[in-house]
Amino acid sequence: MPERNPLDPEQGPIAPGGGYGAGMDLAASDADTLEYPESHGQEPGGPAGKPRSLWSDAWRDLRRNPVFIISVLIILFLVFISLWPGTIATQDPLQANLQKAQAGPEAGHPFGFDQQGRDVYTRVVYGARASVTVGVCATLGVVLLGSVLGGLAGFFGGWWDAILSRISDVFFGIPVVLGGLVFLSVVTNSTVWPVVGFMVLLGWPQIARIARGSVITARQNDYVQAARALGAGNSRMLLRHIAPNAVAPVIVVGTIALGTYIALEATLSYLGVGLKPPTVSWGIDISDASNQIRNAPHMLLWPAGALSLTVLAFIMLGDAVRDALDPKLR
């Protein structure tokens, strides 16, 4: 992560002591007022203005935002331990030592033991994998399905839009937890995929609505009309002119949703219909611990803390991304 060093030459012409906002504004207004290209045939400061796209602007904003940096560090760490949990947890999350059941922290076991004498620290580390996998896969599925369906509905309108809107209303109407109890209670598969599938099934209307709305807004822009007047066909207009201008809200909502899907996985696992042992999941551990909250609070504390931190990190990331992509909301 680049440091926010005010003297960093890479960060452009920023007056020392001036906030980056002030520096940027000055540079921009200079370029505007100094421009007499029409009459002088050349543009003062023209080449100095490096090409800046929406994305590179957003990136500039993001890398100066401490909320973004903190959340990204947490998330990178989570991703790391879910890929290689063995690097920081050398024990086996399934190894049970009943003699130590519910015992508190001791040397080599900083978080203590659970009901069956398994090491809580190891289980918390290994539990990240289930959470991150479910969160990432569910979000990808929801974003892909939702933005394709919603985007097409917004672009073409008419009967396709009408049918899709009604279908998404139906899925919206299903309470998530009730739906989970109904759909997932019949599943015996202990992998993450039934849970991911269920989340995609119930989650896509949220993204579809946002994608539809933002495609409708982008579609009305003059440049889409102009592209049409210059001979662009439907697919080109949609993919090249509308989609890049409509994708920002989808990214923002998708990032925040990732956190909520992780929480939802824990909720479903807690209720016994999400992931099932022997899969290691924070939700399952929280569920096991909840009966013992008075005797062994550490069993609840650590998985619940990890879950909260993870959800918080994704929601913070979503906030930061929203600020960067849509400065008007600030």
Next chain:
Amino acid sequence: MATSVELSTEEGGTEGGPLLDVRNLHVEFRTREGVARAVNGVDYSVDAGETLAVLGESGSGKSVTAQAIMGILDSPPGFVTQGKIIFQGRDMLKLSGEERRKVRGARMAMIFQDALSSLNPVLNVGEQLGEMFTVHRGLSRKQARAKAVELMERVRIPAAKERVRSYPHQFSGGMRQRVMIAMAMALEPELIIADEPTTALDVTVQAQVMDLLADLQREYNMGLILITHDLGVVADVADKIAVMYAGRIVETSPVHDIYAKPAHPYTKGLLDSIPRLDQKGQELYAIKGLPPNLLHIPPGCAFNPRCPLAQDVCRTEVPPLYRVSRDRASACHFWKEVVGDDSAPADKA
């Protein structure tokens, strides 16, 4: 009234006819409030190398006519209900959607009013210019970029090589409009429709952009339809003028005659409402009233509620286009009085 020879558009076959021939075009918008008749029988034609200025207030149907010609009407709610748009001998309204798409950009192109909103903010100008070549000509991205630089030089954008990767918001208004013009010019179309190309620009930049457009038009011998509400812009560049009101053409004329002797009270009103140095200190003339609601166009001559010369006949009979001289026409029952009257605005009495 004796010489009420209606201007007909019967002559002019497909071969050797004008570049673009719009005949009796009707466009309506079917809205929830009712049917808005935006264009009610427009006839005009443009030859190669010729500039037609279409003049009118907001809502007079000038832009809608242009959109119908381009085939980019939002449909629904907009529908062409009658008429022909003959371009290079083919009736555009009879082509399939795909055939029309191939005409757009390659054979006829359009320049929009606000270049900032007409350029895609997430693509740099090189990508947008190059797109013309990748879509229509199948060039590679690299070749297209080279073409884009060439185009930017052709519309006199300084430092084109460096600026080809810049984004629209990094250009000044005049430069953006040049990019727009370059995009429209890219495939050397035979016809360009410029919809108020200079309205969003500073006055000094306006003249430069108009000059550029006129130069390019001469160079490539294109037909140009210049849509504007600004009589000042038109005078230097247009060959002929069509004045529109409430979806109809009320006067057509070569450009210089119309300034000297307007033949329709509406045109006269427009001319009289231009501030002039020799009238300093006097109150500026304004046409009374408002343009008609297109849902309820008044019967007879649509201009009659605002017309100082209106008589009973104007409230009942739609005036045809009377031939004023060889190449002029006016849709006013009393065009003779209008042309003959050289004094101050007619309703001063």
